[in-house]
Every structure is written in structure tokens, then in C-alpha cells.
Amino acid sequence: MGYTITEKILARVSGLDHVKAGDEVMAKPDFITAYDFPGYTDVYFKQMKEDFGIERVAEPERIAMFIDHMVPAATPKEEELHIVTRKWCAENNVPLFERKGIGHQVASEVGYAVPGAFVVHFDGHISQLGTFGTLAMGIRRNLLEALVNEKISIKVPHTVRVNLTGTLSKGVLARDVFHHLVREMGPASCRFQVLELGGPGMAQLTTEGLQTITGLAMFTGAVTAIVNPDQARLDYALPRARKKLEPVYSDADADYAKVYEIDLDALEPLIVIPPTPANSRNLSEYLGLELTNGYLGSCASGRLEDLEIAARILQGKQVAPGFQLNVVPTSNEIMVAASRAGYLATLTEAGAFVSAPSCDYCFGRMGAMSANQRAVSTGTLNVRGRMGSPDSEIYLCSAATVAASALEGKIADPRKYL
Amino acid sequence: MALENLRGRVAFIFEEINFDVDQIVGVKNIKITDIDELAAAAMQSYDPDFRSVVRPGDLLVGADNFGYGHPHYPPMRAMRHIGIAGVLAESFSPGYWRGEISMGFPQATCPGILGLVERWDEIEIDWAANEVRNLTKGGSLPIDPLSNADRAMLDAGGLIGYLQGKRQPAA
Numbered sequence: 001m002g003y004t005i006t007e008k009i010l011a012r013v014s015g016l017d018h019v020k021a022g023d024e025v026m027a028k029p030d031f032i033t034a035y036d037f038p039g040y041t042d043v044y045f046k047q048m049k050e051d052f053g054i055e056r057v058a059e060p061e062r063i064a065m066f067i068d069h070m071v072p073a074a075t076p077k078e079e080e081l082h083i084v085t086r087k088w089c090a091e092n093n094v095p096l097f098e099r100k101g102i103g104h105q106v107a108s109e110v111g112y113a114v115p116g117a118f119v120v121h122f123d124g125h126i127s128q129l130g131t132f133g134t135l136a137m138g139i140r141r142n143l144l145e146a147l148v149n150e151k152i153s154i155k156v157p158h159t160v161r162v163n164l165t166g167t168l169s170k171g172v173l174a175r176d177v178f179h180h181l182v183r184e185m186g187p188a189s190c191r192f193q194v195l196e197l198g199g200p201g202m203a204q205l206t207t208e209g210l211q212t213i214t215g216l217a218m219f220t221g222a223v224t225a226i227v228n229p230d231q232a233r234l235d236y237a238l239p240r241a242r243k244k245l246e247p248v249y250s251d252a253d254a255d256y257a258k259v260y261e262i263d264l265d266a267l268e269p270l271i272v273i274p275p276t277p278a279n280s281r282n283l284s285e286y287l288g289l290e291l292t293n294g295y296l297g298s299c300a301s302g303r304l305e306d307l308e309i310a311a312r313i314l315q316g317k318q319v320a321p322g323f324q325l326n327v328v329p330t331s332n333e334i335m336v337a338a339s340r341a342g343y344l345a346t347l348t349e350a351g352a353f354v355s356a357p358s359c360d361y362c363f364g365r366m367g368a369m370s371a372n373q374r375a376v377s378t379g380t381l382n383v384r385g386r387m388g389s390p391d392s393e394i395y396l397c398s399a400a401t402v403a404a405s406a407l408e409g410k411i412a413d414p415r416k417y418l
Numbered sequence: 419m420a421l422e423n424l425r426g427r428v429a430f431i432f433e434e435i436n437f438d439v440d441q442i443v444g445v446k447n448i449k450i451t452d453i454d455e456l457a458a459a460a461m462q463s464y465d466p467d468f469r470s471v472v473r474p475g476d477l478l479v480g481a482d483n484f485g486y487g488h489p490h491y492p493p494m495r496a497m498r499h500i501g502i503a504g505v506l507a508e509s510f511s512p513g514y515w516r517g518e519i520s521m522g523f524p525q526a527t528c529p530g531i532l533g534l535v536e537r538w539d540e541i542e543i544d545w546a547a548n549e550v551r552n553l554t555k556g557g558s559l560p561i562d563p564l565s566n567a568d569r570a571m572l573d574a575g576g577l578i579g580y581l582q583g584k585r586q587p588a589a
Binding site for chain 1: 445448483517520581
């Protein structure tokens with residue numbers, strides 16, 4: 001019996017010839033990533049010093065810090081948090097990426113998505129590095145273990161393999177594919193396991209589309225998602241890679257806990273109704289529902305292809321009167337490319353409010369909704385209160401659906417505009 | 419130190435699958451940090467008298483995929499303050515599980531638990547035998563064994579104690 005890509009990566013970082021799902025190992029992450037957030041990084045810095053006597057980290061190049069939440073700061077207290085982070089990074093010689101974009105995207109751009117690497121973060125959306133064959137896990141508070149010890153304890157997860165087949169129809173995006181997986185497989189289908197994507201249908205998905213799908217893996221219960229990287233993914237990741245590693249791939253006879261065959265042929269645009277990401281529905285069932293807000297951005301969207309399709313839909317038109325559309329490119333690299341391509345001008349002329357990259361729209365720190373407002377959103381999550389008042393509502397969907405809905409001020413089908 | 423068995427009453431059963439624990443205190447209260455305020459907010463939409471009827475050591479029971487969504491720490495901080503000693507569920511969402519184990523808060527996966535117990539039954543979680551027993555009505559079910567690391571973390575009272583017990587060279 002062969003090994004999965006996950007087992008191969010965890011074997012290497014555990015210093016073992018091979019490991020199998022279910023083994024408990026001590027693994028040394030190649031990279032430890034985090035964004036500064038109150039109650040997380042400020043607490044880690046304090047605990048490292050006071051509880052573990054660590055004045056300076058031993059291998060600063062293994063750590064990457066991002067400042068992407070509370071950007072720009074709105075209160076002195078927020079700026080003070082950033083100052084603490086900047087100071088800690090400077091003292092420890094740890095690379096800091098500030099005002100570069102949403103960290104989970106920037107991490108790929110600046111070379112932490114090394115094919116074959118093991119990366120940890122406290123936030124689970126780091127799973128999107130899996131696009132490039134990187135095993136990237138959110139381990140919540142346990143990130144402290146990686147910061148104070150060389151190795152972390154981990155149980156090698158089983159893998160659920162998803163084989164995609166078929167062709168995507170016009171107006172159906174990677175975002176729809178992800179919510180289709182949740183609907184077909186269930187929100188607990190991959191609990192404590194790795195979601196491995198493959199099959200001939202992968203050719204339908206761009207690198208950006210795969211970042212969307214792998215970044216949302218937690219809503220299938222998965223600890224992360226991963227892809228066996230093809231040439232396009234390697235061409236992106238290898239020139240940027242901060243570590244030289246041989247990419248690894250699942251063996252043809254690897255042992256999977258379960259294999260799903262998912263057909264993309266008949267897939268329609270989907271919408272996820274509040275208050276949980278488990279609620280995937282056909283968009284067609286909700287057409288015409290009145291809206292006040294739209295958000296195109298987050299680590300699960302806001303990339304070039306999302307901005308392109310939104311610009312195509314809104315080109316020469318106007319957002320519905322009274323509708324607030326916030327567009328937030330995911331990173332500076334993406335914002336510059338979208339700017340040069342004219343997408344941001346098109347979106348702005350159509351009435352969108354275009355912001356520089358920030359995480360803040362996704363969790364209601366910016367663009368907050370009041371009671372009884374209702375949004376379509378490409379953000380990560382639609383739980384109550386995620387984007388403002390607990391009595392506002394969030395419908396998750398693709399960038400195309402957000403753009404079409406912005407035109408009508410109601411939930412709308414993007415296919416008629418494409 | 420061995421993990422002690424938990425013995426207490428089933429103080430509440432959350433029957434909803436994919437239960438989002440933030441609902442325990444209500445999303446509008448999720449940013450409260452004062453523990454008394456949090457405890458006062460807890461369970462208001464489920465059982466307003468909850469706080470006064472719970473006894474220290476009581477337990478919670480949940481359905482499948484308990485803790486799904488985007489779990490925060492305050493709801494279970496409040497529950498511990500009220501006296502809840504642990505959670506049993508049909509199954510757990512991994513993010514929630516990892517977070518609460520790191521807080522040293524015992525969690526046990528027990529497929530079939532909803533059929534074994536009713537509210538206010540006295541139950542016991544036996545970590546050595548890996549089973550849960552209904553002391554009121556009789557009957558028992560196996561629980562999924564904890565991983566070595568999870569057990570060690572609970573033994574140590576949470577992440578900090580666990581890590582202090584096994585210092586290695588730092589990153």
C-alpha cells in the first residue's frame with residue numbers, strides 16, 4: 001500500500017522513513033505563520049518570555065508574521081497591538097509582512113507555499129497553501145507549541161480523496177464548487193481528515209480557484225486540504241519558494257479513508273444561506289431576495305479572476321441605488337494587477353467602493369451591517385454577527401453572483417450577464 | 419497525574435447537529451471578557467435558570483459535529499465558570515475540539531450518546547475503560563480513546579502545563 005502526500009510530508013518533518021494515518025508523531029513545521037490579533041500573538045509573545053523564558057527565537061526564518069487585520073488601525077489600541085508585533089519581529093529578526101495584503105494569500109506570494117512543506121498557523125484558512133502541495137494546518141492556540149518547541153505533537157490524519165470530473169458551466173466558479181462539496185459530502189464529511197483534491201476536473205480550476213476551495217476546507221470538517229501540484233502550480237510556487245524541497249505526491253495506491261466522485265457537469269451557481277456554512281442551496285431558489293450590501297473580497301475570493309468577472313458583469317452599468325458594494329482585492333500584488341487591467345476602474349465607475357487589501361471587511365470591523373441588513377458575500381463565513389449586527393444576514397456566494405446581485409439589489413443569477 | 423473520571427449530571431443536551439457553540443452566550447455577547455458577565459449571558463435562550471440549577475461537575479451532551487462554524491473560547495469559559503466539567507458528543511468539529519482540549523477542558527466523543535442519556539441523568543466518563551456509564555438508568559457506551567497528546571494535555575490541565583512539562587529546544 002502506498003502513501004498519501006500528507007503522510008509523505010509528515011514523515012519527512014518527523015524524521016521518519018514513513019508514517020501512516022493514525023500514527024502519533026512529533027513533527028517540525030517548516031514554517032510557523034500568524035497574523036497579529038489580540039488574545040493570540042500578544043499573548044504568545046508574553047507567554048514565550050514569561051512562561052518559557054524565550055528571549056529570542058532560535059530559527060527566525062521559520063516564522064512569518066502578518067499584519068492584515070485592523071489595517072488600517074481605527075483606534076490607538078489597535079495600533080499599539082501592531083507596535084508590539086513590529087517590535088517583537090524586529091527583536092527576533094522574524095520576517096513581518098505588513099500592508100501587503102491578506103496573509104494567507106501573501107504567504108503564497110512571498111514563498112511560504114513550498115510544495116512538500118508543512119506549515120502551521122492558528123487560523124485554519126491557511127489551508128489554502130494546499131493549492132501548491134503544501135500541508136498547511138490551523139491549530140488554534142496550539143500554535144504556541146510550535147513557537148516554544150522545535151516539534152509539535154500531531155496525529156497523522158487520514159485523507160478523504162475527492163475526484164472531480166466534468167466541465168464547469170459558464171458563470172459557475174470555484175466558490176460554487178466548494179459549496180457543492182459541502183452539500184454533496186456534508187459538513188462533517190472530512191472531520192479530522194485531510195481533503196485531497198484530484199481528478200480530471202482539476203483542469204477546470206485555476207490556481208486562484210483552488211486557493212478558494214482549499215482555503216475553505218474547514219467547513220467540510222477537514223483539518224486542511226491539499227492538491228498534488230501540477231506544472232502550473234509548481235511554476236508559481238517554486239521560483240518563490242523560501243526552502244528547497246522536493247515536491248511529493250500521493251502514490252497511486254495510497255490508502256484513502258473515503259473516495260468521492262464529484263461531477264461538475266450539472267453544477268449550477270450556489271448560495272449558502274445563514275446562519276451556517278453548512279447550508280448550501282441552489283442559487284435559483286433564492287433569486288429576487290432583497291439585499292442591502294455586497295462584499296467581494298476575503299482570503300476566499302478577491303483574487304484577479306474574481307475581480308475580472310465582477311468587472312465584466314458591472315462594465316458600463318451601475319450598482320442598484322442604495323446598495324453598498326465593497327470590493328477588497330486580496331493582496332497588493334492582486335490590486336496592482338487588477339488596477340493595470342482596468343478592473344478597479346470599471347468597478348469604481350459602476351459604484352463599487354474599492355478598498356486596499358485588509359481582512360477587516362470579512363469580520364465586520366469595516367463595512368459593518370446593522371440589524372435587518374442583508375448581504376451577499378464572498379467572505380469566509382455566514383454565522384450570525386460575522387459582519388456586524390447579529391440581526392443582519394449573510395448569504396455566501398461567488399464573486400460573479402455578488403456582482404450580478406449588486407446590479408439588481410436582489411439576489412441575482414450571474415449567468416444572464418456573462 | 420492520571421486524568422480523573424468525570425461524574426456528574428447531564429445539565430443540558432444540545433440536540434442540534436453542527437451546533438455553533440457561540441450560540442451558548444449569543445453572538446452579541448461573544449466579545450465580553452468579564453467572566454461573570456459571560457456566565458450571566460450563558461444559556462439565556464436555552465434555559466434562563468441554567469446557572470442556578472447546575473452543580474459543579476455537571477456535564478454537557480452534544481450531537482454530531484458539535485462545535486462547527488467558527489468557535490470562540492468565551493462560551494466554554496462561561497460554562498466552566500458555572501461549574502460544567504466536560505462535554506460528551508456524538509462527534510466534534512476539529513477546531514472546537516483542539517481549542518477546548520488546549521484549555522484543559524475534557525471532551526469525549528461517544529457515538530450513540532444521545533440515545534443513552536436524558537437530561538439530569540447522572541453519568542460517569544471513565545477514561546481508563548474508555549466508556550461512559552449512565553448511573554441513573556444503567557447502560558454504557560464506549561468513548562473514542564483520546565490521542566496520547568490530547569490525554570497528556572488534559573492531564574496537565576491544558577496547553578501551558580503540557581508544554582512546560584516537555585520543553586525542547588525552541589524554534
